[in-house]
Amino acid sequence: MAQQLAFDLPANVRLGPEDFFVSQANEQAFALIRAPKVWPDGKLALVGPAGSGKTHLARLFKVQTGAVAFDAAQIDPNAPLPDAPCVIEDGEALPPAAQEWLFHTHNHLRAAGLPLLLTGRTAPARWDITLPDLRSRLSAATTATIGSPDDPLLMAVLLKHFQDRQLAPAPDALNYLQRRLPRSFEAVRQIVETLDREALAQGKALTRPFVRDVLDSLPPLG
Secondary structure (H helix, E strand, O other), X not given: OOOOOOOOOOOOOOOOHHHOOOOOOOHHHHHHHOOHHHOXXXXXXXXXXXXXXXHHHHHHHHHHHOOEEXXXXXXXXXXXXXXXXXXXXXXXXXXXXHHHHHHHHHHHHHHHOOOEEEEEOOOHHHOOOOOHHHHHHHHOOEEEEOOOOOHHHHHHHHHHHHHHOOOOOOHHXXXXXXXXXXXXXXXXXXXXXXXXXXXXXXXXXXXXXXXXHHHHOOOOOO
């Protein structure tokens, strides 16, 4: 059978509160996001690997508090200081030119009693912050870490990625995947993306034999 052209269309990612699955791996982070009034000194660092749900939790925080969000890499050093709860995403990417802006934003929010949420793959103490006063303030933030997915969370993340792409794998294919996948959020994302692309290219359904053949054609997972 001739292969069909496969277009890597963006997934229809759902980020509503009802779409977030809570397990032991993320329950502390989920609880803290929903209770910013208990954050020590009004700030929280949400830490976890790619695909672990940091963006989803940040979105829940934004909806709950009316927060404004900034991509750390894109911060304009001349931007006005926010007068609302604030999210700084992917903090490791904060450029040196924006460090003074974040320092003043931190102090402004603190004085106004407004919460500051920081996200990153590592804790702020490990970020390349050269401004000493900012480094000390961010390093003092309470950290909520999202751990590697346990079995319930792994299956939930797997199902969500399929749902976001409007895919319906066979139940035995899901069970097979869960046994074979490493405990990695990014690996789950990559596998579902690959299965979507190959199923479209080959015109096949997501059955267990098809999933097995695709996984066998890939480098070792892990």
